[in-house]
Amino acid sequence: xRHTIAVIVENRSGVLARIAMLFSRRSFNIDSLSVGxxxxxxxxxxxxxxxxxxxVLEQVIKQLSKLINVIRVSELDPEDSxxxxxxxxxxxADKESRAEIMQLxxxxxxxxxxxxxxxxxIEVTGDEEKINAMERQxxxxxxxxxxxxxxxxxxxxxxxxxA
Amino acid sequence: xxxxTGAQAVLESLKREGVDVLFGLPGGxxxxxxxxxxxxxxxxxxxxxxQGAAHMADGYARATGxxxxxxxxxxxxxxxxxxxxxxxxxxxxxxxxxxxxxNTFLIGKDAFQxxxxxxxxxxxxxxxxLLRSAKDIARVFREAFHIARTGRPGPVLIxxxxxxxxxxxxxxxxxxxxxxxxxxxxxxxxxxxxxxxALMEAERPVIYVGGGVKYANAHKELSELALKxxxxxxxxxxxxxxxxxxxxxxxxxxxMHGTRYANYAIQESDLILxxxxxxxxxxxxxxxxxxxxxxxxxxxxxPAEIGKNVRVDIPVVGDAKNALEGLIKEVAPKPQxxxxxxxxxxxxxxxxxxxxxxNVIKPQYVIEKLCELAPDAIITTEVGQNQMWAAQFFVxxxxxxxVSSGGLGTMGYGFPAAIGAKVGMPECEVIDVAGDGSxxxxxxxxxxxxxxxxxxKVAILNNGCLGMVRQWQELFFEKRYSxxxxxxxxxxxxxxAEAYGALGLRATKPSEVEPxxxxxxxxxxxxxxxxxxxxxxxxSPMVPAGATLSEIMELEFCEESDSSHLERMYAKSRSEIxxxxx
Numbered sequence: 001x002r003h004t005i006a007v008i009v010e011n012r013s014g015v016l017a018r019i020a021m022l023f024s025r026r027s028f029n030i031d032s033l034s035v036g037x038x039x040x041x042x043x044x045x046x047x048x049x050x051x052x053x054x055x056v057l058e059q060v061i062k063q064l065s066k067l068i069n070v071i072r073v074s075e076l077d078p079e080d081s082x083x084x085x086x087x088x089x090x091x092x093a094d095k096e097s098r099a100e101i102m103q104l105x106x107x108x109x110x111x112x113x114x115x116x117x118x119x120x121x122i123e124v125t126g127d128e129e130k131i132n133a134m135e136r137q138x139x140x141x142x143x144x145x146x147x148x149x150x151x152x153x154x155x156x157x158x159x160x161x162x163a
Numbered sequence: 164x165x166x167x168t169g170a171q172a173v174l175e176s177l178k179r180e181g182v183d184v185l186f187g188l189p190g191g192x193x194x195x196x197x198x199x200x201x202x203x204x205x206x207x208x209x210x211x212x213x214q215g216a217a218h219m220a221d222g223y224a225r226a227t228g229x230x231x232x233x234x235x236x237x238x239x240x241x242x243x244x245x246x247x248x249x250x251x252x253x254x255x256x257x258x259x260x261x262x263x264x265x266n267t268f269l270i271g272k273d274a275f276q277x278x279x280x281x282x283x284x285x286x287x288x289x290x291x292x293l294l295r296s297a298k299d300i301a302r303v304f305r306e307a308f309h310i311a312r313t314g315r316p317g318p319v320l321i322x323x324x325x326x327x328x329x330x331x332x333x334x335x336x337x338x339x340x341x342x343x344x345x346x347x348x349x350x351x352x353x354x355x356x357x358x359x360x361a362l363m364e365a366e367r368p369v370i371y372v373g374g375g376v377k378y379a380n381a382h383k384e385l386s387e388l389a390l391k392x393x394x395x396x397x398x399x400x401x402x403x404x405x406x407x408x409x410x411x412x413x414x415x416x417x418x419m420h421g422t423r424y425a426n427y428a429i430q431e432s433d434l435i436l437x438x439x440x441x442x443x444x445x446x447x448x449x450x451x452x453x454x455x456x457x458x459x460x461x462x463x464x465x466p467a468e469i470g471k472n473v474r475v476d477i478p479v480v481g482d483a484k485n486a487l488e489g490l491i492k493e494v495a496p497k498p499q500x501x502x503x504x505x506x507x508x509x510x511x512x513x514x515x516x517x518x519x520x521x522n523v524i525k526p527q528y529v530i531e532k533l534c535e536l537a538p539d540a541i542i543t544t545e546v547g548q549n550q551m552w553a554a555q556f557f558v559x560x561x562x563x564x565x566v567s568s569g570g571l572g573t574m575g576y577g578f579p580a581a582i583g584a585k586v587g588m589p590e591c592e593v594i595d596v597a598g599d600g601s602x603x604x605x606x607x608x609x610x611x612x613x614x615x616x617x618x619x620k621v622a623i624l625n626n627g628c629l630g631m632v633r634q635w636q637e638l639f640f641e642k643r644y645s646x647x648x649x650x651x652x653x654x655x656x657x658x659x660a661e662a663y664g665a666l667g668l669r670a671t672k673p674s675e676v677e678p679x680x681x682x683x684x685x686x687x688x689x690x691x692x693x694x695x696x697x698x699x700x701x702x703s704p705m706v707p708a709g710a711t712l713s714e715i716m717e718l719e720f721c722e723e724s725d726s727s728h729l730e731r732m733y734a735k736s737r738s739e740i741x742x743x744x745x
Contacts, residue, residue: 010343062467
């Protein structure tokens with residue numbers, strides 16, 4: 001079972017290391033982790049996806065909450081939140097394939113952000129499945145390089161998760 | 164606001180936190196700090212190895228309830244603290260460890276004596292800091308002491324670069340402001356009501372007490388509750404002394420080397436009230452068959468402990484004292500019952516025992532004699548058989564008087580811990596119950612005890628082997644004593660004591676035990692008592708690893724042939740070492 005949790009932390013050096021070390025020390029599996037600043041520059045927000053049953057999730061949340069630099073930990077209900085990932089993908093593209101790739105990009109509402117004689121870079125955002133699908137479609141042209149960012153997630157509606 | 168150096172700001176902060184003693188060893192990057200210590204009136208105990216400093220701070224903290232402070236220099240000094248910090252972390256001991264660090268502009272350059280000690284200690288501290296500016300000193304020290312002593316206590320490390328200690332700073336003592344740290348102290352009233360109801364309905368309740376009761380100073384409330392509802396009380400190694408063991412409701416210690424009656428009571432109970440205990444594997448045995456009929460109420464100040472190892476029916480997060488006070492109010496008195504009778508019967512039928520001997524000293528006898536002659540002493544222990552015998556055969560009646568490495572199981576802990584405890588409680592007799600193996604792990608601190616005139620007593624149960632491991636080899640590895648035989652001759656502990664300027668005494672026969680203890684207690688110097696004990700003696704009873712608590716077994720008592728066999732092995736190992744034929 002996969003769970004997504006939002007963690008508000010103090011924006012200080014070493015905080016990421018503490019969290020990473022906690023996960024390895026307690027044998028929790030991280031699927032994805034992303035960090036970035038929030039509306040308040042003193043705090044960062046991490047979105048962490050973990051594998052495990054309810055008991056594991058409970059321990060993850062409790063152990064994270066014990067860290068002094070962690071301000072708040074919340075599980076995000078998948079039914080009631082939106083999540084986005086981002087990938088940039090460099091594919092082989094020549095005169096023959098270029099049009100077909102552009103068509104795919106259009107269908108996926110992705111973007112072409114770089115073009116050269118023999119390659120293109122495509123930026124795609126969306127949920128995980130969409131990005132996986134895009135990757136599968138592009139594979140036939142030859143993926144030269146791919147970089148994916150971890151998931152970010154937010155609760156729908158007026159409810160907020162902040163310090 | 165006063166202007167001062169960073170080093171002076173450290174001392175000012177320590178003073179404001181009420182620190183009266185530091186255990187440490189200087190080094191290059193600590194020169195400015197030690198210069199400030201030299202000029203201050205705070206007591207500094209110079210150790211002979213930094214691990215000793217950490218254990219002394221730990222022993223001081225456990226015996227007094229105050230935060231223990233140790234200091235070590237950068238690099239190897241800091242890494243030498245690591246075992247002591249991990250030890251404090253496992254047993255939730257309030258400690259502040261101060262380490263020197265290379266100049267900030269050298270951090271990350273692999274400078275001389277540089278070690279990433281905040282990185283190294285991240286998983287074994289409650290929190291740690293790397294200071295980068297003298298203006299943060301007061302805030303960081305204040306936060307560190309606050310974190311170390313509140314909630315579930317634990318060690319906090321502060322890494323102090325050299326240049327920070329020489330920087331000028333205006334001293335300003337701020338309020339603690341930690342947005343991510345709110346230890347849960349208050350208990351939820353609803354949960355207390357539920358717990359009280361369950362206690363009232365239970366027919367076979369057991370109160371299972373850990374070190375949390377000691378840290379919360381809740382032993383009086385614990386006794387009041389137990390007596391009000393006539394519930395038997397068992398304690399963990401960390402909880403020894405929280406409930407007087409001479410009381411009829413006391414079950415003594417539970418778990419692997421606990422009493423048979425404590426383990427039977429747990430397995431038969433229909434309700435366990437766990438207070439400040441964490442269901443450690445040495446306590447529960449096979450977790451799937453632990454207390455199969457019992458509902459579990461778990462009171463703990465650390466929410467992460469609840470549900471970590473066992474399923475809990477009624478969680479109560481909060482301070483043990485508050486929770487117990489709440490329960491006392493909610494419950495009605497309960498009379499003695501068939502259950503308390505059953506407990507009394509088990510206690511009669513399955514007491515802790517050993518076979519006394521008139522020719523060889525039994526280690527259990529030494530502990531009984533210590534208890535008889537120094538019943539109010541603070542007992543520290545090393546780890547292994549000596550620790551278990553001290554836990555079993557000393558009658559523990561007061562909290563904070565049994566100081567032992569539980570979670571980490573650190574050999575070499577007891578002696579420096581005794582020094583720390585004695586520094587904190589100078590009017591108390593402090594006795595380290597040791598083995599000949601573990602004592603040597605920090606015996607260099609004899610110099611510390613002698614030069615600082617700290618008259619601790621050490622009772623070495625000298626069996627010539629690493630006894631607990633040897634015991635397991637005897638039981639589970641067909642007596643193949645791989646690397647556990649130390650022999651009888653190295654070193655001579657009486658001469659070792661004398662070499663350091665301490666008093667050394669030896670007993671080789673049971674009749675000499677009492678005179679030796681009396682002489683040690685009468686001595687105002689650090690004293691080593693070398694008790695030559697039966698090497699074949701085993702810690703009994705025992706729940707084999709991975710077995711259910713009810714499978715606790717009485718180990719067959721050693722025969723004469725076992726000990727003579729071991730003595731022959733000692734002689735053989737000696738002759739092999741010396742390259743001589745017997």
